[in-house]
Amino acid sequence: MRLAASCETLLLSEMAVTRTMPIMLNEGTLYNNTLECGIDSKQVVRSNQTIIICMRLEEPGIPTWPDKCTYGRMELPAASVVNNTNEDTSTGLIHVPFPESGKWYVTMGLFCHGAETATKITIIDSVKDFIYKHVNLLDDVRAPCACKNQSKFYKICINDRDCLMGLNETETLKVKECLMDSKCTNSSDEIAKQFELHHKFATEQSVASDASCNASVVFTISSSPCVAGRCGKYGRCYHYMSGGFVFSTCLCIKGYRGWDCTEDSQxxxxxxxxxxxxxxTLSNLLFIPSIYFGIRRKYYTESVIYFFAMFFSIFYHACDSGEDEYGFCLVKIGVLQFCDFYCGLLAIWVTLIAMAHIRQTFVSLLHMFGAILLAFGTELNKQSLWVFLAPALTGLCLISVSWGWKCRRTGKWFPARKYLAVFLPIGMVLVMVGLVCYAFLQTRQNYHIVHSIWHMVMAMSILCLLPSNKSFLPKC
Incomplete structure (x- = not known):
């Protein structure tokens, strides 16, 4: 749906004239909404004209020169700044993702520069002059500032007058906001004050009263999926249906973020x-010693499961972690993910059953029982902590009952003291470290490190906990 408002003429009164237009959005507006406002290019341009646009839910704003909006006692950046200097800046686009229902106020302020002074300075010229004078502050920009990764490029470009003049409005304002952001520099407040004084001095003679200044504005509202019907280069637009409503969103790749997958700070x-x-991937190779010793100790079923746990983990992470540059997917990533989690849980379960030293008849039964329930739990919620704790606690109960019964029947320690004093404590410490890493320490930033540690400690714990014929199994 696209609605176009009739063109209105905004007459200048002293410095600026503002018009406020309320827009009602009903509940159930699920697509992203876009507001476009442009200066009619067909009119005869007699002066440099700038429209400052404010947009906010339930509260009208007052456009403030040069690029701010005042809402009560708050002063925020303008939703859009439109001027008639060239085609790139003659149209303003305001993106409103999943807008809330209610009354939205759009306020426009027309600021005119006299024809005789229009060539002297514009808003963006003043900003460029300011960042040129303070370009050395880019050396002190720190993470997580949005322009940290490009600070060197911006410094080189700003020092080159031709490159500086070629910067578009978006990039210029991005550098300005970077210098004035408290997350970027320690002197952000002082820089903001300096910019206000600089810009006021530079433009106070440029914005003049001109009773003949007027502009025709085309005001349109449209609803479209994602951002204007598409995402950036590193995103894909997807649609979802729920309860009869259609939702859309951009799914980003390669670490890009934002509504349209153009934010590259991370x-x-x-x-x-x-x-x-x-x-x-390579951290899984530590399962090879576990497979080797499992075969030597005649745990053939367990060794097969260890092999497939290693195999699916390697190919799952090869598919999931390489992005589009190094990734390799043997089959669909959903299949690899299920097999990775499932074989990992099954490896824990069969190791606990081997430690319990139960009769072979019951071992086969417990293997099948665990295989079915673990498949159910993995499909239900593969990333739940209880999917790991349930087989672990059940296995510990079986071990306690089996070892306790053997101790009572023989009247001796079971298993051997060397296993109880050395291998069991080391194995349990490794398991606890792995569970803590998996459940509490993993974040998006350290995932590749912490999850690799999880792979390694679980593989090494098998070497310590898997029973040995000489030191663990009693002679029949």
């Missing part, structure tokens, strides 16, 4: 992607 380098891929 994009990893190619080297870091490769390092994460190698850590998550």
């Amino acid at each position: 994009v990893p380098s190619s080297f870091s992607i490769l390092v994460a891929l190698l850590l998550l």
Whole structure:
């Protein structure tokens, strides 16, 4: 749906004239809404004109020169700034993701520069002059500032007059906001005050009263999926249905973020992607000693499960962690993910059954019982902590009952003291470290490190906990 409002003429009165238009959005507006406002290019341009647009739910704003909006006692950046200097800046686009229902106020303020002074300075010219004078502050920009990764490029460009003049409005304002953001520099408040004084001095003679200044404005509202019907280069637009409503969103890749997948502040380098891929895949090779000793100790079923736990974990992370640069998917990633979690849980279960030293008849029964229930739990919620704790606690109960019964029947320690004093404590410590890493320490930033540690400690714990014929199993 696209609604176009009739063109209105905004007459200048002293410095600026504002018009406030309320827009009602009903509940159930699920697509992203876009507001477009443009200066009619067909009119005869007699002066440099700038429209400052404010947009807010339930509260009208007052456009404030040069690029702010005042809402009560708060002063916030304008939703859009439109001027008639060139085609790139003659249209303003305001993106409202999943707008709340209610009355939205759109306020426009027309500011005119006299024809004789229009060539002297514009808003963006003043901003460029300011960032040119304070370009050295880019050396002190720190993370998580949005322009941290591009600070060197911006400094080189700003020092080159031709490159500086070629910067578009978006990039210029991005650098200005970066210098004035408290997350970026320690002197953000002082820089903001300096900019206010600089801009007031630079433009106070430029914005003049002109009774003949007027502009025709085309005001349109449209509803579209994602951002204007598409996402950025590193995103895909997806649609979802729920309760009869259709939702849309952008799914980003390669670490890009934002509504349209253009925010690159957390994009990893190619080297870091490769390092994460190698850590998550090669850490699984520590299961090879577990497989070898399992075969030597005649635990053939357990060794097969250890092998497939290693196999599916390697190929799952090779598919999931390499992004589009190094990724390799043997089959669909959903299949690999299920097999990775399932074989990992099954490896824990069969190891606990082997430690319990139960009769072979019951071992086969418990293996099948665990295989079915673990498949159900993995499909139900594979990332739940209880999916890991349930087989672990059940296995510990079986071990306690089996070892206690053997101790009571023989009147001796079971299993051997060497196993109880050395291998069991080391194995239990490794398991606890792995569970703590998996459940509490993993974040998006350290996932490749912490999850690799989980792979390694679980593989090493099998070497300590898996029973040995000489030190664990009694002679029949």
